[in-house]
Amino acid sequence: MLxxxxxxxxxxxxxxxxxxxxxFPCPLKVPMETELARLLADQQxxxxxxxxxLDACDQLSLVDQADSIEQLNDLPDLIFSxxxxxxxxxxxxxRFLDTGLFHRWENTPVxxxxxxxxxxxxxxxxKVIAINLYVLAVDKSRIGDLPLPKRWADLLDPCYxxxxxxxxxxxxxxxxxxxSLHALFGDDGLRALGRTIGYGLHPSQxxxxxxxxxxxxxxxxxxxxxxxxxxxxxxxxxxxWPEEGALATPLFMLVKESEHQRLQPLIDFFAGTKVxxxxxxxxFPALHxxxxxxxxxDAPLSWPxxxxxxxxxxxxxxxxxxxxxxxxxxxxxxxxxxx
Numbered sequence: 001m002l003x004x005x006x007x008x009x010x011x012x013x014x015x016x017x018x019x020x021x022x023x024f025p026c027p028l029k030v031p032m033e034t035e036l037a038r039l040l041a042d043q044q045x046x047x048x049x050x051x052x053x054l055d056a057c058d059q060l061s062l063v064d065q066a067d068s069i070e071q072l073n074d075l076p077d078l079i080f081s082x083x084x085x086x087x088x089x090x091x092x093x094x095r096f097l098d099t100g101l102f103h104r105w106e107n108t109p110v111x112x113x114x115x116x117x118x119x120x121x122x123x124x125x126x127k128v129i130a131i132n133l134y135v136l137a138v139d140k141s142r143i144g145d146l147p148l149p150k151r152w153a154d155l156l157d158p159c160y161x162x163x164x165x166x167x168x169x170x171x172x173x174x175x176x177x178x179x180s181l182h183a184l185f186g187d188d189g190l191r192a193l194g195r196t197i198g199y200g201l202h203p204s205q206x207x208x209x210x211x212x213x214x215x216x217x218x219x220x221x222x223x224x225x226x227x228x229x230x231x232x233x234x235x236x237x238x239x240x241w242p243e244e245g246a247l248a249t250p251l252f253m254l255v256k257e258s259e260h261q262r263l264q265p266l267i268d269f270f271a272g273t274k275v276x277x278x279x280x281x282x283x284f285p286a287l288h289x290x291x292x293x294x295x296x297x298d299a300p301l302s303w304p305x306x307x308x309x310x311x312x313x314x315x316x317x318x319x320x321x322x323x324x325x326x327x328x329x330x331x332x333x334x335x336x337x338x339x
Contacts, residue, residue, distance in 0.1 A: 021080070022054050067092050077259040101258075132225075133284070142217060150240065160220065210231060251279070
């Protein structure tokens with residue numbers, strides 16, 4: 001049996017016992033697990049058994065608890081994660097990064113398509129592997145007489161009230177998307193979005209209803225590009241690349257300084273061309289300079305930027321963003337429960 005362990009959906013493991021904690025977005029789950037299993041099997045044949053937990057769709061609580069963990073030995077040795085999450089929080093950075101307990105990466109070339117976006121962490125701790133992109137998707141059978149939105153800002157218009165879906169899970173809405181929109185539009189923009197967004201869905205739920213003109217389903221959804229591009233009913237779907245840019249959130253790697261050399265095979269795996277092409281092939285543009293290009297040259301991208309992320313305490317900002325949005329959402333949609 002391969003030394004590959006998938007943990008259950010609750011916090012019931014000491015993450016500090018792990019060599020690797022990997023949180024893969026759902027579209028990357030199967031190909032990444034397959035390739036990682038091969039690597040781990042090869043390591044096992046060499047007498048190296050690595051303890052690994054895969055958090056395939058962000059079901060575990062390590063990401064949410066990262067800002068409250070106080071001891072280095074309570075953390076995995078290598079972390080692969082995605083989104084604007086607790087690893088970017090000020091408490092985590094002050095305890096474990098500013099103190100030199102995690103490895104600083106050397107700057108490496110970035111794919112020409114992404115080089116101008118400023119994705120390389122200036123502090124050197126977060127090795128960005130790829131980016132997840134959010135676009136707008138419109139169900140032609142549900143949009144009716146409403147004009148097609150061209151920008152994220154269009155969704156602040158009351159005419160779109162209650163028509164739009166965003167990813168939601170476990171009683172909260174997608175924090176990475178909301179933080180990105182908060183960076184664009186501020187508190188008042190978030191409140192307006194709380195009135196516009198009527199649904200919290202997994203992207204697969206939105207595409208399942210495409211073209212059915214089914215009542216009480218969204219006309220518009222903020223979707224990862226993968227789900228928009230791979231929906232079966234493309235004739236019933238209009239994909240809109242907002243003028244401000246598709247929202248970009250990072251997939252990144254962190255490794256303890258003390259374990260960097262020991263885990264070099266895992267590091268080479270995540271930083272290599274194979275993973276880069278898996279990501280780009282699933283429409284997660286990869287930073288590796290030799291990765292296949294995943295998006296057109298003229299498609300704009302919206303990324304909050306490292307200055308924004310490092311100047312704010314993401315633990316505080318995530319909570320404030322969620323609170324502002326949810327209060328507006330509940331006031332507009334009384335009686336509805338967050339999925």
